[in-house]
Amino acid sequence: MSEPAPTPKMPIPKMPIPKMTARDVNVYYGDKQAIDGVSIDVFRDDVTALIGPSGCGKSTFLRTLNRMNDTVPGARVTGDIRLDADDIYAPQMDVVQLRARVGMVFQKPNPFPKSIYDNVAYGPRIHGLAPAKADMDGVVEKALTRAGLWAEVKDRLSDSGTALSGGQQQRLCIARAIAVGPEVVLMDEPCSALDPIATAKIEELIHELRGRFAIVIVTHNMQQAARVSQRTAFFHMGKVVEYGATSDIFTNPREDRTKDYITGRYG
Amino acid sequence: MNSPAPPTSKWAGDAMQARLRRRYAAERRFRWFGFGAVALSVGFLLFLLVNMAAAGLSGFSQTRIAVPVDFRGSGLSINLDRMTREQAQSTLAQQGLPDLLTLSATAAFGPEGEHYLGAAAGAVARDAILGDPSMLSRQVIIDLPAASAIDVAAKGAGDAVSEAAVARLDAQGKLSSGFDTLFLSGADATDPTLAGVWGALKGSLLTMLVTMLFAFPIGTFTAVYLEEYAPKNRLTDIIEVSINNLAAVPSIIFGLLALALFINMFGLCGGSPLVGGMTLALMTMPVIVIAARNAIKAVPPSIRDAALAVGASKVQVVFHHVLPLALPGILTGAIIGMARALGETAPLLLIGMRAFVGDAPAGLCDRATVLPMQIFLWSDEVDKGFVENTSAAIIVLLIVLLSMNAIAITLRNKFEQRW
Numbered sequence: 001m002s003e004p005a006p007t008p009k010m011p012i013p014k015m016p017i018p019k020m021t022a023r024d025v026n027v028y029y030g031d032k033q034a035i036d037g038v039s040i041d042v043f044r045d046d047v048t049a050l051i052g053p054s055g056c057g058k059s060t061f062l063r064t065l066n067r068m069n070d071t072v073p074g075a076r077v078t079g080d081i082r083l084d085a086d087d088i089y090a091p092q093m094d095v096v097q098l099r100a101r102v103g104m105v106f107q108k109p110n111p112f113p114k115s116i117y118d119n120v121a122y123g124p125r126i127h128g129l130a131p132a133k134a135d136m137d138g139v140v141e142k143a144l145t146r147a148g149l150w151a152e153v154k155d156r157l158s159d160s161g162t163a164l165s166g167g168q169q170q171r172l173c174i175a176r177a178i179a180v181g182p183e184v185v186l187m188d189e190p191c192s193a194l195d196p197i198a199t200a201k202i203e204e205l206i207h208e209l210r211g212r213f214a215i216v217i218v219t220h221n222m223q224q225a226a227r228v229s230q231r232t233a234f235f236h237m238g239k240v241v242e243y244g245a246t247s248d249i250f251t252n253p254r255e256d257r258t259k260d261y262i263t264g265r266y267g
Numbered sequence: 268m269n270s271p272a273p274p275t276s277k278w279a280g281d282a283m284q285a286r287l288r289r290r291y292a293a294e295r296r297f298r299w300f301g302f303g304a305v306a307l308s309v310g311f312l313l314f315l316l317v318n319m320a321a322a323g324l325s326g327f328s329q330t331r332i333a334v335p336v337d338f339r340g341s342g343l344s345i346n347l348d349r350m351t352r353e354q355a356q357s358t359l360a361q362q363g364l365p366d367l368l369t370l371s372a373t374a375a376f377g378p379e380g381e382h383y384l385g386a387a388a389g390a391v392a393r394d395a396i397l398g399d400p401s402m403l404s405r406q407v408i409i410d411l412p413a414a415s416a417i418d419v420a421a422k423g424a425g426d427a428v429s430e431a432a433v434a435r436l437d438a439q440g441k442l443s444s445g446f447d448t449l450f451l452s453g454a455d456a457t458d459p460t461l462a463g464v465w466g467a468l469k470g471s472l473l474t475m476l477v478t479m480l481f482a483f484p485i486g487t488f489t490a491v492y493l494e495e496y497a498p499k500n501r502l503t504d505i506i507e508v509s510i511n512n513l514a515a516v517p518s519i520i521f522g523l524l525a526l527a528l529f530i531n532m533f534g535l536c537g538g539s540p541l542v543g544g545m546t547l548a549l550m551t552m553p554v555i556v557i558a559a560r561n562a563i564k565a566v567p568p569s570i571r572d573a574a575l576a577v578g579a580s581k582v583q584v585v586f587h588h589v590l591p592l593a594l595p596g597i598l599t600g601a602i603i604g605m606a607r608a609l610g611e612t613a614p615l616l617l618i619g620m621r622a623f624v625g626d627a628p629a630g631l632c633d634r635a636t637v638l639p640m641q642i643f644l645w646s647d648e649v650d651k652g653f654v655e656n657t658s659a660a661i662i663v664l665l666i667v668l669l670s671m672n673a674i675a676i677t678l679r680n681k682f683e684q685r686w
Contacts, residue, residue, distance in 0.1 A: 106569060110572065122577060126580075173573070
């Protein structure tokens, strides 16, 4: 915080209230500690990128934000993670509602083996968000449009979601995640299984979605982090080495390890 | 660095060529072993099918003897306008229809003619009369089912006396043969010409129904619980090992368990499809649990993640995604288990299904027998007529098995989804 130079590229005049805050988060798998004292703020209008070498815990940390780690046997989380003011690990927090508020897109596109329509409609349906068929049609169209897929699939909504190409499947998964109207969307290396053209479409989509909800993206691709994010956290060995504005991290890293990683010396 | 002689020169060398030949020979040998194994199993299967068909198909046909019957002066009379069919049937029996048939046979074929007609002759004649009451006032020729000895002799396996009788009847053109409807509609009987497979078939179907109703849901939910809910600890390990062992327990032990539990303790109706089905359900359940667990395990975790991440609860994940995707595998396991249960005899011996049951069971608590038990019982009979009944019943059992498998494959293909 002692950096004297202000960051002119940050268009945020004063510090907004964070959407999610993580304070001193530790994650253990059995006896092994995977995350060690991570503290990060996620802002509503920003895309936050988590970068770092393989096995550094960035995906693990991402999965603590919607408690997907609950499904891993032996996983234990300590520390304080809040969505707005709500402690998401508090006993009274309903994990189903939490995951509706904090959506997730995975590394490998994983559409349900159902129709495109049902893939998108599944979330709203189980949460009772659109009881009438006409409402549901609207929700599905809106989600697919936002995911940039509507034009490609509007004539074949009843086809299986698994029949789409990899890039389309991933956008379908994004549509599925945003159909329930989340406040935060977590993306776990969403482009690592895609070709460059499909990757470019997803990145474009992230740009368009920015501002509607907070986005946290894990990526191996340094250029991608630089292109899509406003904030970047560099993870190493379960710790956050450096967290700040993406422009600073990539042009003026404070830590040598960050610099080494970004310049490709290791990782 | 100086590398040794370039390796390319060795590819054409003798050692390399010999190695190549050995590799090709090994592959050829392996292919022939495989082909031989397939040929052997197909050969055995064909032998079984041909053998069964040859021995059993004649069990579906019945030898009939044309007997002239003169009803004039017999005193038989019925009035279908005032009688129900049952009343008419008993009236005919009381008025001496069976005796008349015996007399007619004796009159036509000599003194030994009374042994020519089978036990079902009375019923066939009765039905003929009910179909056309006017024949009671004239002489008619009725094709009546032959006695077991004649039937067997006509099919080429009888004793000398019957062979001679058949030769004589055949020379007179009195013999004919037709489809034995009684075999498919009747139940067990002491006379092979009367005995039918329907009683055992219906018993088997009812038993399978009970087995399916118990084993499928319990097995599936056990698998779901163990895979999706149970914590991984010592207790669940023990349960898992126990279930795997249960699948290998000899079936007769399940019979003892069922005898002690269902009949002696709960006092359920012994020898019935209900208890039989529950016994076989005990036996089938571990098979279904194992198959269902494997099918559930094979559902990609990414589908579970996807559903959880849009806020599906655990139950919703299981019922909306995991079970539908696992269903083909579960069905396959269930059908394999059911097929095994359908052919099972040993445990049913102990719960009292080894009994002569002369009627098809009307309900789940009636005394009944099942197809493999019927086959076992008939194969024990002395009368030669039961030999072909046995083989014919085996054919029926195989047909039921094959249809069950066909249904399984159809269902599996219907529910199968790709991801």
